[in-house]
Amino acid sequence: xxxxxxxxxLVIALSIAAVLAIFLLYTSIAGGGTPAISPSQLAxxxxxxxxxxxxxxxxxxxxxxxxxxxxxxxxxxxxxxRVVYRGTVPDPFRIGREIVVDGRVRDGTFVARPGSMVxxxxxxxxxxxxxx
Amino acid sequence: xPELGRAALVVSLGLIVYALVAGAVAAVTRRRRLAVSxxxxxxxxxxxxxxxxxxxxxxxxxxxxxxTYVADHTSRALPTVYALSAFWGGQEGSxxxxxxxxxxxxxxxxxxxxxxxxxxxxxxxxxxxGVATFFSFLLVGVASPFQTxxxxxxxxxxxxxxxxxxxxxxxxxxxLGYVGLTVPFAFAIGSLLSGRADERWIVATRRWTLVAWxxxxxxxxxxxxxxxxxxxxxxxxxxxxVENAALMPWLASTAYLHSVMIQEKRGMLKVWNVVLVSLAxxxxxxxxxxxxxxxxxxxxxxxxxxxxxxxxxxxxxVTAFSIGLILHRLPLLRARTQLESLVSREATFLYNNLLxxxxxxxxxWGVSWxxxxxxxxGEARVVGRPYYDFFLRVFGLPLLLLMGxxxxxxxxxxxxxxxxxxxxxxxAVMVVVGAILVAxxxxxxxxxxxxxxxxxxxxxxxxxxxxxxxxARRALSNESWPAAFSSLIGRNxxxxxxxxxxxxVVLLAIGVAGSxxxxxxxxxxxxxxxxxxxxxxxxxxxxxxxxxxANATEIRALLxxxxxxxxLGPIKAGKNAYSSGPSTEVGIRTNYLTGEDxxxxxxxxxxxxxxxFRVFVKPxxxxxxxxxxxxxxxxxxxxxxxxxxxxxxxxxYREVGAPSMQTR
Amino acid sequence: MTIALVLAALLAVVCVVVVALPFLREPExxxxxxxxxxxxxxxxxxxxxxxxxxxxxxxxxEFDHRTGKVSDEDYRQLVGPxxxxxxxxxxxxxxxxAAAEGEPxxxxxxNQP
Numbered sequence: 001x002x003x004x005x006x007x008x009x010l011v012i013a014l015s016i017a018a019v020l021a022i023f024l025l026y027t028s029i030a031g032g033g034t035p036a037i038s039p040s041q042l043a044x045x046x047x048x049x050x051x052x053x054x055x056x057x058x059x060x061x062x063x064x065x066x067x068x069x070x071x072x073x074x075x076x077x078x079x080x081x082r083v084v085y086r087g088t089v090p091d092p093f094r095i096g097r098e099i100v101v102d103g104r105v106r107d108g109t110f111v112a113r114p115g116s117m118v119x120x121x122x123x124x125x126x127x128x129x130x131x132x
Numbered sequence: 133x134p135e136l137g138r139a140a141l142v143v144s145l146g147l148i149v150y151a152l153v154a155g156a157v158a159a160v161t162r163r164r165r166l167a168v169s170x171x172x173x174x175x176x177x178x179x180x181x182x183x184x185x186x187x188x189x190x191x192x193x194x195x196x197x198x199x200t201y202v203a204d205h206t207s208r209a210l211p212t213v214y215a216l217s218a219f220w221g222g223q224e225g226s227x228x229x230x231x232x233x234x235x236x237x238x239x240x241x242x243x244x245x246x247x248x249x250x251x252x253x254x255x256x257x258x259x260x261x262g263v264a265t266f267f268s269f270l271l272v273g274v275a276s277p278f279q280t281x282x283x284x285x286x287x288x289x290x291x292x293x294x295x296x297x298x299x300x301x302x303x304x305x306x307x308l309g310y311v312g313l314t315v316p317f318a319f320a321i322g323s324l325l326s327g328r329a330d331e332r333w334i335v336a337t338r339r340w341t342l343v344a345w346x347x348x349x350x351x352x353x354x355x356x357x358x359x360x361x362x363x364x365x366x367x368x369x370x371x372x373x374v375e376n377a378a379l380m381p382w383l384a385s386t387a388y389l390h391s392v393m394i395q396e397k398r399g400m401l402k403v404w405n406v407v408l409v410s411l412a413x414x415x416x417x418x419x420x421x422x423x424x425x426x427x428x429x430x431x432x433x434x435x436x437x438x439x440x441x442x443x444x445x446x447x448x449x450v451t452a453f454s455i456g457l458i459l460h461r462l463p464l465l466r467a468r469t470q471l472e473s474l475v476s477r478e479a480t481f482l483y484n485n486l487l488x489x490x491x492x493x494x495x496x497w498g499v500s501w502x503x504x505x506x507x508x509x510g511e512a513r514v515v516g517r518p519y520y521d522f523f524l525r526v527f528g529l530p531l532l533l534l535m536g537x538x539x540x541x542x543x544x545x546x547x548x549x550x551x552x553x554x555x556x557x558x559x560a561v562m563v564v565v566g567a568i569l570v571a572x573x574x575x576x577x578x579x580x581x582x583x584x585x586x587x588x589x590x591x592x593x594x595x596x597x598x599x600x601x602x603x604a605r606r607a608l609s610n611e612s613w614p615a616a617f618s619s620l621i622g623r624n625x626x627x628x629x630x631x632x633x634x635x636x637v638v639l640l641a642i643g644v645a646g647s648x649x650x651x652x653x654x655x656x657x658x659x660x661x662x663x664x665x666x667x668x669x670x671x672x673x674x675x676x677x678x679x680x681x682a683n684a685t686e687i688r689a690l691l692x693x694x695x696x697x698x699x700l701g702p703i704k705a706g707k708n709a710y711s712s713g714p715s716t717e718v719g720i721r722t723n724y725l726t727g728e729d730x731x732x733x734x735x736x737x738x739x740x741x742x743x744x745f746r747v748f749v750k751p752x753x754x755x756x757x758x759x760x761x762x763x764x765x766x767x768x769x770x771x772x773x774x775x776x777x778x779x780x781x782x783x784x785y786r787e788v789g790a791p792s793m794q795t796r
Numbered sequence: 797m798t799i800a801l802v803l804a805a806l807l808a809v810v811c812v813v814v815v816a817l818p819f820l821r822e823p824e825x826x827x828x829x830x831x832x833x834x835x836x837x838x839x840x841x842x843x844x845x846x847x848x849x850x851x852x853x854x855x856x857x858e859f860d861h862r863t864g865k866v867s868d869e870d871y872r873q874l875v876g877p878x879x880x881x882x883x884x885x886x887x888x889x890x891x892x893x894a895a896a897e898g899e900p901x902x903x904x905x906x907n908q909p
Contacts, residue, residue: 008471012482019490019527023497026522033501033513041511050514064657064736064744088365088735088746091293091707091714102516139804143811150815162830165818172818176811183807251832330841397853399846542866543853544874550867600863607862624859784844787889 034102039072040079042105051110052100055093056080063089072099072110082108087115134199134278137187140180141276144231145268147177148261155258159325167254171242174257177264178235185232188225188277192218197283201225207289209683214295220303221290223424223439224277229304230420231267233311238264241315241340248785249332255322263314266446275439292683292708293715298358305351306378310416312344313381316388317413320406321454324461334392334405335781339771341392341409345385346767352378353760364718364733366653366748368756371520373499377419380492380499384412387488390481397543398478402465403458404485410454411489415496417447422499473545480538484531491527495520525579529586532641535634536590539597558592580649587638587645594631594638601628621769629770636763639755643727646752653749659742667749669730670694671703676741685709686717689734689743693721705732705745727754840889847885854878 036050053072061069067084074080075098085101093099098120103112155170157163188201192215197203205218205225220226238260242253271277290299316337323333355375356368369375388408394401421443458465471478498515506512540554565588566581574581598617601624605616621628652667663672672692679686688706692699705719721730729750736744813820833841857874860866866874 008474008479011474012486015483015486019486022526023490023494023523026519030519030522032505033515033519036502036512036514062736064655088733090365091716094713133800136800136804136807139800140807143804143808147811147815158830162832164828164830165822165825166828167830168818169815173811173815176814179814180807180811251830254830328838330838331845332841397849397856399849540865542860542870542874543856545870547867547870547873550870553867554865597863600865604859604862604864780848784848785841787840787844 036100038074038077038079039081040074040077042081042110045105048102048104048113050100050102051081051083051112052098053081055095055097055099057095059095063087070095072101081105081110083110083112085112085114085117087112087117090117090119092119093117133187133191133196134280137184137191137278138272138276140184140187141228141268141271141278144177144180144184144235145265145272147173147180148235148264148268151177151261152258152265155254155261159254159258162254167257170257170261171246171253174235174242174261174264175239177261177268178232178239181228181232181235184278185219185228188228189216189219192216195287197285197287198280199277200279200281201277203281203284203287205288205290207287210287210290211295213300214290217300217303218290220307221294221299224271224275224279226303226307226424227267227271227275228277229307230311231264231271233307234260234264234267234314237311237315237340238318241318241336245336248781249336252319252322252326252328252332252336255325256318259318259321259325260314263318263450266442270439270442274442292710292712293362296358296362298354298362302351302354302358305347305354309344309346309348309351309378310381310420312340312347313385313409313413313416315340315344316409320409321457324406324457324464327461327464329464331395334395338392341385341389342767342771345382345389346764346771348378348382348385349763349767350760352382353757353763357757357760360753361718361720364716366731366733366746368753371498371517374419374423376495376499377422380495381412381415381419383488383492383495384408384415387485387492388412390488391485394478394481400470400478403462406458406465408485408489410451410458411492414447414451414454415492417443417450421447475541475546475548475551477538477541477543477546480534480541484534484538487527487531487534491523491531494523494527528641529579529582532583532586532590532638535637536586536593539631539634540593557596558589561592562586562589574650577645577649580645583641583645583649587642590634590638594635597631598628623776625772625774626770629766629768629772632766632769633763634766636759636766639759639762643752643755643757643759646727646755647729647750650752651748651750653746655744655746657738657742657744659740664745664747666747667730668695669700669747669749671732671745671747673743673745674702676706676737676743677704683710684715687737688717689737689745691719691732693730703730703732705734707734707737722754724754727752727758729753843885843889847882847889850878850882850885854882 034048034050035045036052037045039051039053042049042051051072053074056071056073059068059070061067061084063086067086068089069082069084071080072083083101083103090099100118100120101110101112102116103110105111151170151173154166154173158166158170188199190196191199191202192206193212195202195206195208195215201222201224202218205221206215210218218225220229238257242257242260245253245256316333319333319337352375355378359365359370360368388405391401391408392405395405421440424439424443471482473479498519502512502514536558537555541551562585566585569575569581569584574584598620601620602613602617605611605620606613609616609619611619654664654666656664658664658673660673660675663670665671670693672694674690674692677688677690679688686706686708688704691703691705693701693703700721703719703721706717708715708717716733716735719732719734721732723729729748731748731750733746733748734743735746738744854875857866857871857878861868861871
């Protein structure tokens with residue numbers, strides 16, 4: 001017995017609406033993500049950001065005791081910022097390597113979230129995700 | 133020899149453009165000889181691309197550093213197998229591999245269908261040629277693998293941490309998957325272009341889609357295993373854009389594999405199926421665009437190259453074309469039948485589709501978010517792991533449950549009372565298992581507990597399905613249990629192969645839940661003689677061992693493992709020091725009975741002999757790898773040729789006098 | 797260098813021949829039209845697909861019934877419309893079906909969906 005079209009289509013439409021609602025609810029509560037910026041754009045960002053740049057020496061300290069300290073420079077620019085990092089340091093980390101860290105600025109130094117460092121290896125096919 | 137390679141690629145481009153233009157003309161004007169000529173051109177293009185590929189492969193093996201590509205990706209010391217794998221190690225070579233697989237698939241698909249679907253094939257050829265034109269053009273004009281430069285003494289070599297079997301298997305498998313999605317797309321578009329309302333395109337591409345989907349799935353699992361074993365950060369999936377690039381088309385294809393069954397059984401959802409197959413294809417191109425263009429901050433990205441805008445343009449073109457064509461042919465696709473009941477297998481398949489596509493689109497949104505925010509706000513924003521984990525749970529857990537519900541509901545309409553009877557058993561299993569798990573302490577993670585109990589439900593339904601089917605078969609044929617079992621599967625390969633795949637997904641879910649929601653992790657710096665405790669194990673650091681190899685110095689920390697009072701033996705973890713930098717080598721101890729892994733990372737080896745350790749205990753993680761094998765088994769079962777089905781199809785086409793090729 | 801050029805030229809020639817093959821084999825032909833079903837043939841194909849679908853649905857229903865997934869009353873409710881659908885589809889195909897070799901598909905009583 002052929003039914004009226006409404007019930008099935010209505011339920012499907014409601015389901016799609018429910019999915020959208022969940023999505024919108026989550027994004028409005030969790031926020032619109034973390035800004036991904038370079039050292040030159042740090043000014044004015046007081047919250048957690050994802051900072052990306054090139055590692056500049058000298059690199060001192062220990063990531064497990066007291067923190068690894070280095071500077072991060074813009075990919076295409078001279079601005080640098082002091083960074084202190086605790087946690088797992090990926091193998092490809094070195095001076096001149098591009099990395100990404102999450103964290104926030106405190107008293108002029110970028111304090112990274114522990115374990116958030118990720119290295120990029122742009123000249124090869126695949127580099128590996130580290131940290132997290 | 134690079135001249136031969138370059139020439140072969142130019143010949144390929146010419147052939148492919150001819151196949152596109154002549155094929156389109158032949159299809160529109162219905163000219164037979166021209167259509168066959170276009171078909172031949174596609175096959176010849178495969179031959180020509182193969183020649184170019186052989187040239188590159190030989191140059192790689194012979195270390196012909198006059199070729200820039202060879203110099204950039206290999207070195208004299210590189211073992212031959214890895215020199216060959218450098219074929220797909222860089223931008224240009226991987227594009228060539230893509231074209232090779234595409235022309236190969238295209239030639240094969242067209243050849244296999246040359247009798248049954250002549251008029252359809254006439255349209256499929258220009259579509260495949262159209263896609264191939266793009267890649268062929270890139271290879272000739274933008275990113276040629278055969279560029280030469282003054283030969284250096286030795287090449288740059290392959291990153292030592294890439295010199296492992298995964299590098300040999302993972303990318304080609306992924307490509308077989310990605311590129312394979314072009315074939316169902318081409319047949320769908322071809323069917324629309326030809327204005328036909330029959331289902332030959334679905335019948336023709338059923339196994340293609342399965343093969344591509346399987347390759348893509350296994351390829352991803354290999355990648356996850358690679359990350360887990362070799363890269364050694366303690367996980368197997370990081371929601372990296374490049375990982376997502378393979379997951380999205382896989383999810384869309386999974387949705388398509390299900391909804392196409394509805395079209396087969398009920399004749400419904402024709403528009404939706406064409407949309408899905410186009411989405412899967414567009415996502416596969418988008419995926420490879422993400423990997424290459426460097427447009428998204430990913431640790432996997434190639435060099436920022438000029439190739440990005442070309443891909444973006446191609447994606448926009450394909451998307452616009454698909455949407456336009458679907459809208460144009462909408463009247464043709466309108467189905468006469470509609471959903472009769474919300475409690476039916478069609479309805480559960482629809483929900484399955486909704487959840488799969490929702491998950492796929494949320495991942496797409498997350499991956500594209502940096503691009504969108506940069507365009508709108510001038511500042512890129514990224515979403516983190518919590519975003520993906522949330523939606524994986526919200527959409528994935530109901531999907532898991534649906535896997536158990538769907539197969540038990542009949543097509544068209546199911547009565548609620550009948551359902552109650554069918555689900556009673558598995559539901560009881562689920563509750564009992566849930567109670568036991570809570571008693572064992574699994575209540576510490578709600579998503580984990582939910583995943584476990586849903587998995588129990590699904591496994592119970594699958595076992596019941598096999599049992600009921602075997603019993604019914606026995607009643608009919610009086611065979612023994614094993615014989616009935618195998619003949620049941622033999623006669624219903626798609627159904628029971630599908631159930632085996634579902635079982636694989638359940639194993640995957642259990643493995644993922646166990647190793648993420650219930651894992652233990654400890655960080656501690658140890659001096660020789662000191663111990664740490666984690667997840668029931670006690671590890672005592674004994675000493676450091678050093679070994680010098682040809683291209684690396686291997687440093688290993690030796691630890692003794694104890695569980696309770698049992699001495700379980702030693703485990704080693706450390707680093708390899710290559711000239712290009714260090715590389716972590718993790719120590720993994722697998723308990724094959726419980727599927728649990730003890731995972732040791734020696735993060736930092738101090739000069740004073742102390743070592744900073746990070747140790748994980750990952751319950752059930754090996755179920756993930758087992759799931760890969762079960763997945764393969766189920767998929768092969770489902771796609772295995774069925775003589776009965778073939779006969780039926782042949783009969784159908786003979787009856788209606790469908791085109792057949794006389795020996796010409 | 798010259799070997800490469802010779803091989804390239806050879807490749808190009810072979811490819812051109814392959815492409816021209818249909819025209820070389822049949823310089824003159826009675827019919828250059830693509831062998832495709834005419835309007836009647838297309839309709840027959842759609843009807844055949846519909847018939848096969850109806851028959852397959854019947855088989856699957858019986859299989860589900862036999863394995864206990866569909867209860868007796870559900871089966872009774874569902875089988876009627878399905879049988880009617882299959883009969884209708886068969887009837888529409890009659891002229892062609894009669895010409896084909898006997899029973900076009902396997903008897904519906906096998907447990908084969």
